[in-house]
Amino acid sequence: GAVVSQHPSRVICKSGTSVKIECRSLDFQATTMFWYRQFPKQSLMLMATSNEGSKATYEQGVEKDKFLINHASLTLSTLTVTSAHPEDSSFYICSAGDGDQPQHFGDGTRLSIL
Amino acid sequence: DAKTTQPNSMESNEEEPVHLPCNHSTISGTDYIHWYRQLPSQGPEYVIHGLTSNVNNRMASLAIAEDRKSSTLILHRATLRDAAVYYCILREESLGSARQLTFGSGTQLTVLP
Numbered sequence: 040g041a042v043v044s045q046h047p048s049r050v051i052c053k054s055g056t057s058v059k060i061e062c063r064s065l066d067f068q069a070t071t072m073f074w075y076r077q078f079p080k081q082s083l084m085l086m087a088t089s090n091e092g093s094k095a096t097y098e099q100g101v102e103k104d105k106f107l108i109n110h111a112s113l114t115l116s117t118l119t120v121t122s123a124h125p126e127d128s129s130f131y132i133c134s135a136g137d138g139d140q141p142q143h144f145g146d147g148t149r150l151s152i153l
Numbered sequence: 154d155a156k157t158t159q160p161n162s163m164e165s166n167e168e169e170p171v172h173l174p175c176n177h178s179t180i181s182g183t184d185y186i187h188w189y190r191q192l193p194s195q196g197p198e199y200v201i202h203g204l205t206s207n208v209n210n211r212m213a214s215l216a217i218a219e220d221r222k223s224s225t226l227i228l229h230r231a232t233l234r235d236a237a238v239y240y241c242i243l244r245e246e247s248l249g250s251a252r253q254l255t256f257g258s259g260t261q262l263t264v265l266p
Contacts, residue, residue: 043196045196070251071251075256082240082256082257082258082259084256085253085254130194132197134254135251137251138251139246139247141187141202142189142197142199142251142254143199144189144196144197144198146195146196147195147196149194
């Protein structure tokens with residue numbers, strides 16, 4: 040069964056709306072989780088590293104004020120896309136792993152901004 | 154992270170073996186070779202990983218060259234459900250802490266019935 044649960048799987052909303060995506064590790068504690076973004080026909084690009092109890096680390100070019108990450112517990116990280124616009128439409132994917140173990144990925148969230 | 158090179162696409166017939174190559178000539182001694190695959194509209198799925206020796210699991214086999222500059226993912230009997238993008242990724246030994254994965258463009262595997 041899935042060890043990383045991501046919700047919702049799909050969101051369609053109007054421009055200017057803020058959208059929250061949840062990522063949960065189901066049977067292990069994840070000090071670190073990762074958020075990726077994938078545009079059509081492209082590969083996954085790392086957006087940020089979510090650290091439990093501390094600030095997220097963002098990749099170059101990713102606006103931290105637009106993509107808010109909260110990792111308040113060892114099993115939950117959230118990504119909030121604030122004031123989303125059509126160019127933010129993408130497939131957002133989270134991952135988590137237990138230390139050295141392989142990463143487990145959520146099923147992704149398809150975000151469509153009208 | 155060291156770079157990997159994979160063919161953009163490959164085709165295979167159903168129920169035949171598939172060999173997916175990956176070149177990683179700049180691999181360092183502490184880099185593990187990981188393979189993930191991504192089915193359409195899903196998150197990536199772990200397939201297999203190794204360091205120096207060949208590895209087998211229920212999904213696939215991983216053959217690693219003696220100089221570690223290349224590796225091959227082997228699907229012993231392809232099914233239509235194996236159609237996916239396969240990513241070969243080098244991941245440095247993390248000494249206990251999780252590390253992000255750097256995805257290249259991968260190989261799109263098409264399985265023909």
